[in-house]
Amino acid sequence: MINKESLTKHIKNTEERYVVMKTLNKVESVLKSHGVRVTDFYNPYEISLCIPILNQILDINYLVVGGYENAERRVIIIYPEYMEISEEEYPIGAIKVSGRFMKDELTHRDFLGAVLGLGLKREKIGDILVGDGQANIIAHKELCDYILLNLEKVSKFKINIERIYFNDLMKVEENFKIIQGSVSALRLDSILGTGFGESRNAISKLINNDRVKVNFKPVNQPSYILHEGDLISFKGKGRIILDQIGNKTKKDRYKVIIKRIV
Template identity: 30%
Template sequence: MTEEQILKGRLCDLAKRAYNQNIYTYSNFLSVAEQSLLDELRPELSYIHMELSGGGDLCERQIVGFGSEEEFGYPGEFPIAVVMIQPLLEKFSDSLSHRDFLGALMHLGIERDTIGDIIVKEKTAYIYCLPSIAEYICKELTKVKHTNVKCEIVSTDIPALAPTLVEETFPVASLRMDVILATLLKCSRKEALALFEEKRVTLNGHITGRNSSLLKDGDIFSVRGHGKFVFDHVGGNTRKGKIYVHINRYV
């Protein structure tokens, strides 16, 4: 069996167990590609309510939960915790990136599907993860790169987890995704098309290969390796007929 078939089987088993036993069941964190597999199963699993959460409104990696208060008579709670990782002494800290924090976690032998999004703000990281893994991280993680760190489980709604947006405005010839990405990422149209072919582009939480899709207000899109963006609105036109677009970049 392929990994995709194994995952689909696991998701079907979780749905059946929730339905048969009247209990909430939850997957581990699913990547965007794995969420696309879940979408393929929706018609087959229509007999049970399903909901996705990554712990924050804009998290890409998400857990699917099966069941609802209407079906079971009691509310469920997604098994998601947040670990804050900080340098012990900030002035002696390395400049730490998303890759550095993820690498340190993988070095502990932690499975990737037990960890959700990693938000890095300056030299502090916030790790969405399963509660059991949160305790393990706090106990075992003492160093990231060459920096000694301390870990603490924090609330999922602390202000530091709110996204920071930076607006970018520029003219484009069309609202097509490939045209906007080429300008936004400062690359050629050919390079932008390659991003779609390599399945690195998502639109509103789903991998898309439709480079000709027209973006509209509120669309959230991301490019693996380049970041996440929101199409905010269309402005005026240039003298040459190009369209001013306003894009918010998550930083």
């Protein structure tokens, strides 16, 4: 059996340790049963915690899949090293929800809320792609039938619902609002204040209340230094990307270009 304590001794954060331990429990089950096990849907940071540890374990192999190439939320399929897993055997599936609604009328939050309203947990649901008149929902395959049978409305709209193949998933491009500004330092509170048009003091209080993630990692330090390309998620407000860091101005401030996802 594997030595879970030895493999995780470097992880001090309780939530991070919980994710990795859940994954290692799946590994133990694979080694005992010689079967296939799948994790919950993880964000990129949680995936990055698990992969280096999985790479240290003999006699298993794994796949990280989310239904399409650039999926944000993905599962780890763990199986004996002598096995091969085809796409048809992936334990996740996709559902198409369509109806008489436009993209601006229903958002990602509306579809996620409708699915969670069926009593499902967030970690069992992958990405939700939203377009004009439809949305694609990726979920654990065992739950797809349940969603098909029970999801009848999203917000006020009646819907049609059907299974689809991953090849039929819609291509969605994110829309951005470009914000140009300058900051005295590349601190988290400064960039968030510029990106969302709020004061640093107000932003700092929210950061201290565990409302912010940088590249999916929880950060509660207003002074945290950001780098070009960082993705910042602000609970209740949205997401921004520190797209470009330019030269300093005459007043010794950094010119920045921020993309706010809309």
